[in-house]
Amino acid sequence: GRYDNDLYYGKFPEDFVWSSATSAYQIEGGWNADGKGLSIWDTFTHAGKAANNDTGDVACDSYHKYKEDVKLLKDLHVTHYRFSISWPRVLPNGTIDNINEAGIDYYNNLINSLIANNIQPMVTLYHWDLPQDLEDQGGWLNETTNEHFKNYSRLCFERFGDRVKFWITFNEPWIVAWLGYGVAAFAPRKNGPGDLAYISAHNLIKAHAKAYHEYDDNFRASQNGTIGITLNAGWSEPKDPSSLSDQEASQRDMQFQLGWFANAIFVNGDYPDVMKWRIGNNSETQNLPKSRLPAFTDAEKQYNKGTSDFFGLNFYTSSLVTDNKNVNRSVQSYDVDKGVAGEADPTWKESGSGWLKVTPFGMRKVLKWIKDTYNTPVTYVTENGVSDRTGVLNDVDRIDYYKNYINQMLKAMKLDGCNVKGYTAWSLMDNFEWASGYTERFGLHYVDFTKPDRPRVQKESAKWYANFVSNPEFPLKYDNDLYYGKFP
Numbered sequence: 001g002r003y004d005n006d007l008y009y010g011k012f013p014e015d016f017v018w019s020s021a022t023s024a025y026q027i028e029g030g031w032n033a034d035g036k037g038l039s040i041w042d043t044f045t046h047a048g049k050a051a052n053n054d055t056g057d058v059a060c061d062s063y064h065k066y067k068e069d070v071k072l073l074k075d076l077h078v079t080h081y082r083f084s085i086s087w088p089r090v091l092p093n094g095t096i097d098n099i100n101e102a103g104i105d106y107y108n109n110l111i112n113s114l115i116a117n118n119i120q121p122m123v124t125l126y127h128w129d130l131p132q133d134l135e136d137q138g139g140w141l142n143e144t145t146n147e148h149f150k151n152y153s154r155l156c157f158e159r160f161g162d163r164v165k166f167w168i169t170f171n172e173p174w175i176v177a178w179l180g181y182g183v184a185a186f187a188p189r190k191n192g193p194g195d196l197a198y199i200s201a202h203n204l205i206k207a208h209a210k211a212y213h214e215y216d217d218n219f220r221a222s223q224n225g226t227i228g229i230t231l232n233a234g235w236s237e238p239k240d241p242s243s244l245s246d247q248e249a250s251q252r253d254m255q256f257q258l259g260w261f262a263n264a265i266f267v268n269g270d271y272p273d274v275m276k277w278r279i280g281n282n283s284e285t286q287n288l289p290k291s292r293l294p295a296f297t298d299a300e301k302q303y304n305k306g307t308s309d310f311f312g313l314n315f316y317t318s319s320l321v322t323d324n325k326n327v328n329r330s331v332q333s334y335d336v337d338k339g340v341a342g343e344a345d346p347t348w349k350e351s352g353s354g355w356l357k358v359t360p361f362g363m364r365k366v367l368k369w370i371k372d373t374y375n376t377p378v379t380y381v382t383e384n385g386v387s388d389r390t391g392v393l394n395d396v397d398r399i400d401y402y403k404n405y406i407n408q409m410l411k412a413m414k415l416d417g418c419n420v421k422g423y424t425a426w427s428l429m430d431n432f433e434w435a436s437g438y439t440e441r442f443g444l445h446y447v448d449f450t451k452p453d454r455p456r457v458q459k460e461s462a463k464w465y466a467n468f469v470s471n472p473e474f475p476l477k478y479d480n481d482l483y484y485g486k487f488p
């Protein structure tokens with residue numbers, strides 16, 4: 001059919017990394033416990049900006065229940081666990097002059113518990129929870145934040161780097177820049193779709209490079225770890241594959257999503273030409289003194305280039321794209337600059353999230369695009385998963401999603417030569433889904449948020465995943481899963 005969702009038969013390499021992921025603000029709770037400082041997401045939720053006035057004040061209470069989480073991971077038979085460190089939990093004001101040792105202790109306890117259970121930590125330094133004190137000084141619009149991020153990163157390398165050998169600087173800078181500083185959908189709710197989005201992204205790239213070089217210069221030799229960045233994209237499928245303009249729209253959409261950050265880090269230290277060209281032209285049309293896209297100096301380009309040991313990819317869904325001809329060029333906006341219209345194919349299965357349609361074929365295509373565009377980088381899928389709104393324990397749709405997306409990843413490896421080294425299921429358990437609060441559940445484990453002790457219960461998908469990672473090959477030993485289709 002048009003979308004290749006057919007099962008491929010084969011098995012994964014023995015040393016393939018199987019993991020599961022969470023993030024600090026989404027699971028920890030303890031929002032003000034033991035000296036933790038405020039993050040911009042505490043501010044966002046306390047202002048009632050998440051669905052049903054939900055907050056991460058308690059969330060899954062992993063701040064107190066992390067030992068239980070390690071048990072869930074052990075029963076999942078994963079070899080790795082991806083989690084994030086809350087910057088304001090270890091540095092309440094965001095600055096290195098005020099270290100909260102209780103916060104350091106929490107992460108040391110978690111890391112030690114993982115290691116004791118032969119589970120390797122994959123640590124994200126920034127999963128969106130900026131210290132509020134730094135946001136009060138401009139946040140990612142203020143270049144000084146880059147230096148604070150470097151100091152925070154160095155503290156983490158110093159305190160945890162003897163046991164943490166896999167570091168991710170930023171989770172999805174695209175979301176931080178566009179949803180946080182572009183359209184005010186996420187914290188810190190700034191509205192600058194044509195300028196602030198680009199300024200924040202500019203600082204995120206420079207902050208990433210600072211942290212990378214800090215590790216590379218001062219810690220790699222003694223700690224022997226690996227450090228990179230995690231980017232997210234939806235696969236942009238040309239609506240009409242035979243249309244040159246739709247093909248160009250697809251390429252342009254992928255460059256504006258991934259290239260925005262990946263071109264500087266994996267290619268030449270600078271933004272992709274298509275972004276410089278289109279944003280420069282639109283800025284000229286708007287009679288602006290210079291392009292709304294900030295420029296790197298030659299020294300900064302050299303400093304940005306080659307600052308990731310791997311390509312971290314968060315992948316969920318796809319869209320059908322065409323050239324958006326009727327953009328009003330007098331409007332300053334990333335979306336106008338990009339000039340791409342996206343839509344879902346009505347035949348794609350829906351999920352518990354409006355933006356997430358089930359498109360397994362997209363996993364293979366996006367991995368191939370990364371291979372072709374960034375010269376076959378070592379790649380880790382650092383998030384992949386699907387939501388529902390019911391909390392169903394017999395979550396056959398989630399099993400179907402994982403089986404098919406993992407199979408498409410295997411095709412990308414075996415048939416397209418993609419150098420994928422690991423896969424991470426989002427998420428270990430139901431958790432705080434940002435502006436959607438607790439209405440959208442992504443977990444392999446069900447969490448009852450009405451009970452003070454936040455009990456975790458394995459869903460069928462957890463049993464499936466544990467079984468699969470123990471014997472990662474297709475055809476499945478026992479394929480009891482539902483097949484979708486209809487009789488003649």
Ligand SMILES: O=S(=O)(O)CCCN1CCN(CCO[C@@H]2O[C@H](CO)[C@@H](O)[C@H](O)[C@H]2O)CC1
Pocket residue numbers: 023026171172175232314316354355383426433434442
């Ligand atoms: O439809 S709207 O445009 O009005 C709202 C868009 C909401 N976004 C879509 C993209 N998604 C990227 C993936 O976000 C990732 O995936 C998980 C699931 O979202 C999150 O829980 C993780 O923290 C995050 O890393 C983040 C949420």
